[in-house]
Amino acid sequence: MEVAYFSGLEPELAERDATLKVTFFKSPDMSLFPLESPGRGSARHATVITALLVCLLVYVQNVHAAIYTVGDSAGWSFNMASWPKGKRFRAGDTLVFNYDSTAHNVVVVNRGSYSSCTAPAGAKVYNSGNDQIKLVKGQNFFICSSVGHCQSGMKIAITAM
Numbered sequence: 001m002e003v004a005y006f007s008g009l010e011p012e013l014a015e016r017d018a019t020l021k022v023t024f025f026k027s028p029d030m031s032l033f034p035l036e037s038p039g040r041g042s043a044r045h046a047t048v049i050t051a052l053l054v055c056l057l058v059y060v061q062n063v064h065a066a067i068y069t070v071g072d073s074a075g076w077s078f079n080m081a082s083w084p085k086g087k088r089f090r091a092g093d094t095l096v097f098n099y100d101s102t103a104h105n106v107v108v109v110n111r112g113s114y115s116s117c118t119a120p121a122g123a124k125v126y127n128s129g130n131d132q133i134k135l136v137k138g139q140n141f142f143i144c145s146s147v148g149h150c151q152s153g154m155k156i157a158i159t160a161m
């Protein structure tokens with residue numbers, strides 16, 4: 001009897017639509033199946049079911065990861081405070097910051113720095129002009145550290161569930 005086995009799970013976190021690739025193949029000698037042994041059919045089935053459940057879990061997580069372009073078509077700019085309103089962010093979602101890298105940047109800060117518009121030494125700074133940053137669970141604060149920009153509203157605070 002030939003049985004199809006999982007050979008690998010390759011979740012691809014593509015930019016917009018996450019896809020899941022699962023490769024099936026046939027292993028006549030069952031040599032690639034770790035728990036295979038005579039008389040252990042139930043163990044084999046349990047393992048296959050576990051593998052399927054893991055695939056499903058990964059798939060569901062990928063489907064739920066969203067990508068948001070900060071500021072929408074205007075990009076990462078001034079007066080951003082209202083942009084997060086009405087959106088439901090989740091940990092693992094990606095924020096895309098599009099901006100002119102000669103004028104702006106994105107600095108990951110804490111609440112205090114967000115409020116005071118000061119980027120502390122050692123803060124993580126992005127400056128590619130097309131930065132993709134994954135949200136962590138809880139509060140996420142970002143500011144632009146160019147002089148005066150944060151004070152002009154180039155700052156966002158996002159809570160991810």
Ligand SMILES: [Cu+2]
Binds near residue numbers: 103104144149154
């Ligand atoms: Cu700026």
